Amino acid sequence: xxDMIKGNHAIAEAALRAGAEFYxxxxxxxxxxxxxYLSERMPELGRVFIQAESExxxxxxxxxxxxxxxxxxxxxxxxxxxxxxxxxxxxADMNLPFLAVNVTRYGNGLGTLDTGQSDYNRDTxxxxxxxxxxxxxxxxxxxxxxxxxGLAFDLADKYRVGAILxxxxxxxxxxxxxxxxxxxxxxxxxxxxxxxxxxxNRVSPLTADRRKEAIELKERYEIIKANEQRWEEGYLEDxxxxxxxxxxxxxxxxxxxxxxxxxxxxxxFIRPITLWPFPEKxxxxxxPNVKGYISVExxxxxxxxxxxxxxxxxxxxxxxxxxxxxYAFGIPTMKxxxxxxxxxxxxxxxxxx
Amino acid sequence: MAKKRKLPExxxxxxxxxxxxxxxxxVRLIAECIEELGQTNNVIWNIGVGCYSLASIGxxxxxxxxxxxxxxxxxxxxxxLNPDTLIISYQGDGDAYNIxxxxxxxxxxxxxxxxxxxxxxTNYGMTGGQMSATTLPGQMTTTSPKGRDCATTGMPxxxxxxxxxxxxxxxxxxxxxxTSPANVNKLKKYIKNAFEAQLNNExxxxxxxxxxxxxxxxxxxxxxxxRVDNEIMTYxxxxxFKKREVK
Numbered sequence: 191x192x193d194m195i196k197g198n199h200a201i202a203e204a205a206l207r208a209g210a211e212f213y214x215x216x217x218x219x220x221x222x223x224x225x226x227y228l229s230e231r232m233p234e235l236g237r238v239f240i241q242a243e244s245e246x247x248x249x250x251x252x253x254x255x256x257x258x259x260x261x262x263x264x265x266x267x268x269x270x271x272x273x274x275x276x277x278x279x280x281x282a283d284m285n286l287p288f289l290a291v292n293v294t295r296y297g298n299g300l301g302t303l304d305t306g307q308s309d310y311n312r313d314t315x316x317x318x319x320x321x322x323x324x325x326x327x328x329x330x331x332x333x334x335x336x337x338x339x340g341l342a343f344d345l346a347d348k349y350r351v352g353a354i355l356x357x358x359x360x361x362x363x364x365x366x367x368x369x370x371x372x373x374x375x376x377x378x379x380x381x382x383x384x385x386x387x388x389x390x391n392r393v394s395p396l397t398a399d400r401r402k403e404a405i406e407l408k409e410r411y412e413i414i415k416a417n418e419q420r421w422e423e424g425y426l427e428d429x430x431x432x433x434x435x436x437x438x439x440x441x442x443x444x445x446x447x448x449x450x451x452x453x454x455x456x457x458x459f460i461r462p463i464t465l466w467p468f469p470e471k472x473x474x475x476x477x478p479n480v481k482g483y484i485s486v487e488x489x490x491x492x493x494x495x496x497x498x499x500x501x502x503x504x505x506x507x508x509x510x511x512x513x514x515x516x517y518a519f520g521i522p523t524m525k526x527x528x529x530x531x532x533x534x535x536x537x538x539x540x541x542x543x
Numbered sequence: 544m545a546k547k548r549k550l551p552e553x554x555x556x557x558x559x560x561x562x563x564x565x566x567x568x569x570v571r572l573i574a575e576c577i578e579e580l581g582q583t584n585n586v587i588w589n590i591g592v593g594c595y596s597l598a599s600i601g602x603x604x605x606x607x608x609x610x611x612x613x614x615x616x617x618x619x620x621x622x623x624l625n626p627d628t629l630i631i632s633y634q635g636d637g638d639a640y641n642i643x644x645x646x647x648x649x650x651x652x653x654x655x656x657x658x659x660x661x662x663x664x665t666n667y668g669m670t671g672g673q674m675s676a677t678t679l680p681g682q683m684t685t686t687s688p689k690g691r692d693c694a695t696t697g698m699p700x701x702x703x704x705x706x707x708x709x710x711x712x713x714x715x716x717x718x719x720x721x722t723s724p725a726n727v728n729k730l731k732k733y734i735k736n737a738f739e740a741q742l743n744n745e746x747x748x749x750x751x752x753x754x755x756x757x758x759x760x761x762x763x764x765x766x767x768x769x770r771v772d773n774e775i776m777t778y779x780x781x782x783x784f785k786k787r788e789v790k
Contacts, residue, residue, distance in 0.1 A: 212624060238623045242616070243649035250613040250646070254589075254620025257607050262620075280610050383605040385585045385628035394599050395608050 192333075192369040198223035198265075198362040200332050200370075201291055201355065204339035205263050206235060209374040210289075212262035214240040214251035218270040219303055220359040221293035225265065237376070245270045249277030249290075256286035259382015261343055265291035267359070268301055268309050271317070278352055279318030283395060287346035287379075289339070290324075291355045293362040296488065296519035305360035306519035307437060307488035313354050314466040314497070321404065323411055324352035325418065326465040330441040332366040338463070340371060347379065349414055356465055358437050358488070360521055414467055421469035422461040425451065426476045429458030431531065434498055435486035436462045438521045443486045446527035455535065462494075470501045482511040482541065484534060486527055492516040492542060499543040511541035551578045558601035563764025565721040565754025566595045569662055570602070572727070573631065576735045577604075580742065582629045589618045591634035591643070594668045598633070612643025615650035618657045629658070629738060636663040640676040640700050647702065651747050654712040658737045658748045661702065664756035665775060672759030676700040679778055684759075699778060703751045707784035714745035716785035720753040720776065722768045733783065740787050753779055 195203070202224045205213075213232060215225040225241060232239035238255070242248035248264050255262035266274060271292045281288055292313060296306020316322045325345050329335035335357055342353035383389060422440075424447060426432060435443035440461035450457045460472045483502070485495035492514035502508045515522070515530050533539050551574035560566045577586050583604070590599045592611040599606050609617045614632040622630045632639075639647045639661045647659065666684050667673040673686040677699045681690040693699075707716040715737050719730030730752060737748035753775050755767035762770065 212620065214620065238620075240619065240623065244645060246613070247616040247646050247649065250610060250616035251620040253609070253613075254607070254617035255624055257617070258621060258624040260624050276610060277613070383587060383607070384625045385582075385587045385605050385630075387584055387603070387605050389605075390603075392605075394606075396596060396600055 191367045193367060194365045195332065195368050196223060196363070196365050197332050197335065197357070198293065199227050200336050200368050201339055201357065202227040202231065203370060204336040205289065206231060206237065207371050207373050208340040208343045209261045209376045210237065210263050210343070211260040211376050212238045212252070212255035213264065214242045214248040214255070215264050215266065216242050216245045216248050216270065218267045220295055220362050221265050221267045221270070221291065223362070224291065245273035246277065249274035252288050253277055253281055253286065256281065256288050257284070257383060259378035259380065261376070263289035263291065265293065267293045268295050268297070269299065271309065275318035278324065279316070279320045279322065281352055282316070282320065282322035282324070285350040287350055287352065289342050289346060289353045289355060291357065294356065294358045302519065303359065304519040305358045305438065305488065305521060307358065307439065307493070309356070310465065310487070310489065310493040313356050314468070322407065323466055324354050325349070325414065326354045326356050328356045328436045328463060328465050329361065330437055330461060332361070332364070332368050335361065336368050336370065345418060349410060351410070351414070356437070360438055418464060419467050419469040419471050420463035421472045422463065423459065423472050423475065425456070425458035426460070428456050429477050430456045430481045431484055431534070432476055432480060433457060433459045433484045433486055433527070433531070434462070434494065435459070436465060436494070437488070439486050439488050442522055442524055443527055446524040446531070449524055449528050450531055455531070457531065468497045468501065470505060473501050473506055476506070480510060482513055482534065484513045484515060484531065486515045486522060488517055488519055488521065490516055490518040495542050512543040513539055514542045548575065551575050552583055553577070553602055553604045555603055556601040558598050560594065560597070561758045563755050563757040563767050564594070565664070565752060566598065566662060568721040568727060569660065569752050569754065570598050572731045572734055573633070573660065576731065576738055577629065580735065580738055582738070582742070585627070586629040586631065587621050587625070589614045589621060589630065589632050591632070591638035593635035593638055595633060595635060595662060612638050612641070613646055614638070615643065615646040615657070615659060619650055619655045622655060622657050629741060632657060632659040634659065634661050635668065636661060636665065636677040637667040637675040640702055644676070651706045651710050651713060651749065654710065654746045656741055656744055656746055658741050658750070660734065660750050660752065662752045662754045663779070664754045666756060666759050668756050668759055672756070679775065701779065703749055703784050706747070706749055710747070713747045713749070713785055714740040715748040715787050717783040718751040718753065718779060718781050720771055720781055722753070722755070722771045726781070729781070736787060745787060753781070
């Protein structure tokens with residue numbers, strides 16, 4: 191087992207070990223330790239670090255870095271990620287891969303500094319203007335976060351899309367033991383430009399066949415949906431109820447499921463690791479006679495619950511009730527999830543769908 | 544006898560600008576300087592958003608289409624990752640001085656070793672002639688229909704003067720024009736100086752170009768050139784505001 195390390199530091203170090211050559215970012219709580227760590231670590235490794243003047247400038251620097259073919263990333267938190275969306279949309283338009291780490295904090299506008307999951311809809315739907323998606327990966331612990339960083343870069347390169355590591359405030363601030371991966375080679379993608387004009391077929395947005403591009407993008411997303419769904423599951427075959435939760439809420443829910451089962455209730459869980467593509471395939475394993483699904487979320491409105499409903503509509507019996515335990519912000523405790531499950535089981539809470 | 548100018552290799556394709564517009568001259572001068580400095584296969588044209596975005600279709604060289612106002616930020620990354628490549632941010636006044644003023648100032652302030660060329664035609668050309676940060680006092684545009692009122696909209700920005708006086712590390716800052724053979728020749732020297740400064744790692748360089756916009760000014764090409772010479776130059780003087788230090 192590796193040494194104890196803080197979440198934001200672990201993610202930053204993992205990115206460098208995955209071969210990230212370029213970072214540009216801006217300080218924002220609770221992601222700031224990433225920019226701080228990299229300011230020292232990247233010059234030490236001979237990589238490019240820039241503290242940008244704004245979130246917008248930093249994503250535009252990432253655009254230049256990715257166009258140069260470099261493995262590149264930025265990090266921010268919720269409202270800071272909002273400011274990057276124009277650039278993220280441009281990256282999608284140019285088919286340029288990148289990683290953005292979103293250490294989410296709950297709330298609208300400036301929001302709060304509390305851990306939360308209020309960016310689910312924004313991050314899984316693309317986020318800026320246009321017709322695109324990013325691969326969104328959500329860890330529930332630090333070892334998983336470290337492992338997902340390398341995967342995120344690889345998937346972004348493979349599919350020529352953006353990758354979002356969708357973590358959260360508490361995960362960024364807490365410490366856990368982590369095994370760090372070995373250093374990978376720093377190298378440029380072959381499609382990057384360096385001024386020598388050897389890539390003559392680069393398509394300008396002004397001359398692109400937009401209809402053809404849009405259809406190609408849709409086809410690429412279908413391949414991603416087919417190949418890249420990731421999740422953790424338990425006890426689905428005999429489940430009367432299935433709890434669906436991701437991130438730290440997911441980790442808490444998994445503990446709650448053990449406690450609930452110990453009391454004799456047949457409960458299973460699905461913990462999405464890819465938020466986009468949503469792990470629809472996980473639902474095919476669920477007991478056909480399941481009585482209900484329960485989405486556990488760190489937001490007030492319930493956001494992922496809609497994706498559960500859409501999945502059931504597509505693959506399962508859409509009349510199965512879907513409940514939502516939306517705790518606004520903060521990590522729901524196992525005890526709280528258990529208590530609320532018992533209320534659902536007793537018919538005291540109304541379903542959302 | 545006048546010397547015939549050779550068409551630079553990278554400008555084989557036609558680029559369409561309005562009759563009398565200065566962009567064609569500026570693109571040509573940049574390409575000539577690139578070729579004369581032996582950088583034809585060592586340059587990234589990073590192009591902002593405006594009429595001049597059309598230039599990206601006709602330039603046979605590595606080029607990139609940046610978001611509106613953000614070319615200085617993308618150029619920063621291009622340079623950091625390609626330190627020996629000539630990086631050019633080609634922008635307009637609305638792009639560099641309005642929506643992109645944060646990126647423009649910050650890039651100059653950090654003294655990034657890139658060259659920014661801003662073509663200043665005192666309005667937003669591509670969207671049909673709205674007021675920009677460089678619209679002159681009293682100038683009528685589609686968003687200052689009674690003439691720019693500087694009491695409520697501020698005075699036109701002088702970005703080269705700002706950089707030259709406030710950012711002591713900047714390597715080279717100048718303002719030129721395209722309105723006469725003499726001005727074109729001077730402008731070419733300014734552009735070449737800026738590129739040489741970058742290639743010698745001297746730091747940030749900026750050349751602003753006063754350029755006519757006859758279509759949006761409602762003038763003939765000749766009238767629009769006269770306006771640059773007789774009106775715009777009285778507010779925006781030509782010259783080198785920061786010369787290269789002899790090292």
